Amino acid sequence: MDLKSKAKDLREQIRRHDYLYYVLNSPEISDFRYDELFRQLRELEADHPELITPDSPTQRVSEAPSEGFERVSHLVPMLSIDNTYESAELRAFDSRVRKGLGSNDYSYTVELKIDGLAISLIYENGIFQRAATRGDGEQGDDVTANVKTIRSIPLKLNNPAAGRFEVRGEVFMSFSAFEKTNKLRDAQDRQRFANPRNAAAGSLKLLDAKEVSKRELSFFCYGLAGAENFSAKGHFAALNRLKEMGLPVNPEAAEAENIEQVIEIIQLWDEKRKTLNYPTDGMVIKVDSFEAQKKLGATGRSPRWCMAYKFSAEQKQTKISSVDVQVGKTGILTPVANLEPVELAGTTVRRASMHNFDEVERLDARVGDTVLVEKAGEIIPQVVKVLRDHRPETSERFLPPKECPVCGSQTAKDKNGVYLVCTNPNCPARLKGRLVYFVGKGQMDIDTLGPAVIEQLIEKGLVKNFSDLYGISREDLTSLDKIGDKSAENILASIEKSKETPLWRFVKALGIRYIGGQNAEILAERFGSLEAIMNASAEDMEAIDQIGPVAAASVKEYFADAENRETVNNLLARGVRPYVQQSGEEKPLAGKTFVVTGTLSQFTRDQVKEFISQNGGKVSSSVSSKTDYLLAGEKAGSKLKKASSLGVEIINEQELKEICS
Numbered sequence: 262m263d264l265k266s267k268a269k270d271l272r273e274q275i276r277r278h279d280y281l282y283y284v285l286n287s288p289e290i291s292d293f294r295y296d297e298l299f300r301q302l303r304e305l306e307a308d309h310p311e312l313i314t315p316d317s318p319t320q321r322v323s324e325a326p327s328e329g330f331e332r333v334s335h336l337v338p339m340l341s342i343d344n345t346y347e348s349a350e351l352r353a354f355d356s357r358v359r360k361g362l363g364s365n366d367y368s369y370t371v372e373l374k375i376d377g378l379a380i381s382l383i384y385e386n387g388i389f390q391r392a393a394t395r396g397d398g399e400q401g402d403d404v405t406a407n408v409k410t411i412r413s414i415p416l417k418l419n420n421p422a423a424g425r426f427e428v429r430g431e432v433f434m435s436f437s438a439f440e441k442t443n444k445l446r447d448a449q450d451r452q453r454f455a456n457p458r459n460a461a462a463g464s465l466k467l468l469d470a471k472e473v474s475k476r477e478l479s480f481f482c483y484g485l486a487g488a489e490n491f492s493a494k495g496h497f498a499a500l501n502r503l504k505e506m507g508l509p510v511n512p513e514a515a516e517a518e519n520i521e522q523v524i525e526i527i528q529l530w531d532e533k534r535k536t537l538n539y540p541t542d543g544m545v546i547k548v549d550s551f552e553a554q555k556k557l558g559a560t561g562r563s564p565r566w567c568m569a570y571k572f573s574a575e576q577k578q579t580k581i582s583s584v585d586v587q588v589g590k591t592g593i594l595t596p597v598a599n600l601e602p603v604e605l606a607g608t609t610v611r612r613a614s615m616h617n618f619d620e621v622e623r624l625d626a627r628v629g630d631t632v633l634v635e636k637a638g639e640i641i642p643q644v645v646k647v648l649r650d651h652r653p654e655t656s657e658r659f660l661p662p663k664e665c666p667v668c669g670s671q672t673a674k675d676k677n678g679v680y681l682v683c684t685n686p687n688c689p690a691r692l693k694g695r696l697v698y699f700v701g702k703g704q705m706d707i708d709t710l711g712p713a714v715i716e717q718l719i720e721k722g723l724v725k726n727f728s729d730l731y732g733i734s735r736e737d738l739t740s741l742d743k744i745g746d747k748s749a750e751n752i753l754a755s756i757e758k759s760k761e762t763p764l765w766r767f768v769k770a771l772g773i774r775y776i777g778g779q780n781a782e783i784l785a786e787r788f789g790s791l792e793a794i795m796n797a798s799a800e801d802m803e804a805i806d807q808i809g810p811v812a813a814a815s816v817k818e819y820f821a822d823a824e825n826r827e828t829v830n831n832l833l834a835r836g837v838r839p840y841v842q843q844s845g846e847e848k849p850l851a852g853k854t855f856v857v858t859g860t861l862s863q864f865t866r867d868q869v870k871e872f873i874s875q876n877g878g879k880v881s882s883s884v885s886s887k888t889d890y891l892l893a894g895e896k897a898g899s900k901l902k903k904a905s906s907l908g909v910e911i912i913n914e915q916e917l918k919e920i921c922s
């Protein structure tokens with residue numbers, strides 16, 4: 262690849278990952294790998310400035326606007342921050358600062374990098390006026406009504422500066438609020454948030470401020486815009502002044518004389534941050550003096566006086582022993598590296614995804630290579646870097662296969678040119694992948710149907726699509742290997758149970774590209790019925806918050822296919838009944854069955870029954886496998902025993918109230 266194509270490729274990759282991360286909320290690669298792609302582009306552009314395009318991600322901050330909010334201009338641009346994972350690069354940053362200032366006479370403030378989203382707050386004569394997200398750096402979304410629900414943000418400042426005054430900070434969700442939010446979502450049978458950053462961003466973009474107030478968001482103020490007019494001379498003093506004014510400032514900010522002290526402080530926090538009740542993903546280092554900051558200035562994307570050091574997820578070095586190609590539910594071929602086993606974040610890792618063949622080429626990963634692997638957050642283990650110095654002399658490039666490893670049909674690039682797919686629409690690997698996903702947890706939840714059974718059902722020609730699952734008989738099942746009467750019965754019972762399912766889980770289970778849990782929930786909430794979703798136009802869908810053109814087109818395409826419509830109609834004909842929760846937010850116990858036992862202290866029996874039904878739940882008199890919760894008071898007896906033997910969740914009155922709060 263020539264350099265120009267390489268720069269273009271990197272820009273396109275970064276844009277694609279921005280979309281996956283910011284819009285779809287489902288990143289494919291870890292932050293470390295993303296930042297590595299970003300660094301490669303930055304270095305390429307630094308060496309060959311003629312390759313820079315004005316729309317390059319290195320030149321500006323980019324974040325798509327959200328619908329439903331007014332766009333407002335920032336008084337002073339809200340920029341990003343350059344980042345690194347290495348202390349050596351902090352020293353290089355320090356040299357640039359020294360050179361830029363032409364002196365040694367400066368110091369740093371070191372702060373925790375809170376993992377939420379940036380917000381600008383404007384006060385006028387000390388009275389809160391407006392809050393906005395960063396957006397593209399010039400213009401953000403006006404989220405004033407939502408931000409007003411965050412209790413720690415003062416609506417009126419103590420001893421305010423006169424006139425207009427803008428502060429910046431991070432809105433975030435503490436780990437305890439995050440747990441609580443997800444517990445509530447479980448109870449409502451809704452998709453969990455993947456992490457606190459995701460939860461904070463999703464909550465701040467809700468259109469109903471009342472709902473936002475339930476999410477317990479928090480805020481730390483870390484700076485101000487237009488420092489010239491401020492009484493403090495530097496950043497650390499300004500933080501103290503902001504605190505006096507009543508703004509919540511993170512208590513851990515520290516001063517450092519020089520870069521070596523900065524590095525010491527950072528090393529301390531790499532461990533210590535694990536004890537905090539809020540998410541951090543690094544440290545932010547700022548040249549303290551405002552005068553020096555002004556002298557150093559900024560690029561179109563980030564200030565030159567500021568640098569983020571990011572803590573990386575645990576990484577290990579190992580070797581690629583071979584590469585397998587897996588065929589997934591949409592026919593996509595994924596290269597998976599088989600590794601010499603390594604212990605990583607508490608588990609033994611033997612395989613790591615490389616996502617697609619372009620990524621293999623970008624990494625230039627080869628069999629026999631020594632690589633760095635990482636397990637970041639919810640993302641499956643992945644190869645993030647090849648250590649070229651360790652490469653054996655004889656290594657060969659790993660080339661994309663011309664034929665599907667499962668059915669032998671030809672492969673081709675998909676229409677976006679990113680993935681290699683098997684061109685056979687009836688490839689058995691596709692069908693298996695789709696069925697395994699369909700029955701999976703969080704979709705139809707038919708947990709007794711494992712991949713091995715599904716494979717046999719396909720091989721015997723008993724199941725050719727989703728709806729066939731609802732037509733299999735006891736005899737079909739017992740004709741399979743290792744399935745006796747008892748397991749056949751269990752499988753049939755869980756297939757039966759799955760017929761009653763929230764609409765969004767049903768839509769998710771169909772496995773439509775770009776429609777994960779969050780998008781499926783939005784579609785279900787907005788359209789209210791399966792029929793309405795099936796007949797919606799792409800414009801109808803795009804008109805909805807958060808559903809972008811790519812996702813809308815994908816849904817449209819799915820339901821335009823006659824075979825898909827037939828399968829869905831057959832599912833309905835066989836008794837699958839996707840239901841819509843009546844305003845899920847208000848009814849936290851919707852679809853849940855309770856049994857009450859023992860002596861309660863906060864409710865009478867009648868009161869508790871009413872409380873549960875008001876919150877959308879049902880109360881039944883005996884414990885069975887259909888019971889979702891046993892509410893147990895003092896001196897609970899046989900019901901408690903039965904519930905624990907069936908694995909029914911047991912809660913007390915306080916926990917019941919918390920789920921409904």
Ligand SMILES: NC(=O)c1ccc[n+]([C@@H]2O[C@H](COP(=O)([O-])OP(=O)(O)OC[C@H]3O[C@@H](n4cnc5c(N)ncnc54)[C@H](O)[C@@H]3O)[C@@H](O)[C@H]2O)c1
Binds near residue numbers: 292296378380430569
């Ligand atoms: N995995 C992926 O596919 C993917 C895709 C896109 C972006 N990302 C991640 O997002 C990053 C880019 O996002 P970004 O531009 O918001 O950068 P960033 O989040 O890494 O850093 C800048 C932000 O840090 C925040 N911050 C927290 N504490 C602060 C403090 N004390 N002082 C100043 N700022 C503080 C501010 O909100 C600021 O906007 C990437 O580096 C990457 O890690 C990942």
Ligand SMILES: [Zn+2]
Binds near residue numbers: 665666667670683688
């Ligand atoms: Zn195939």
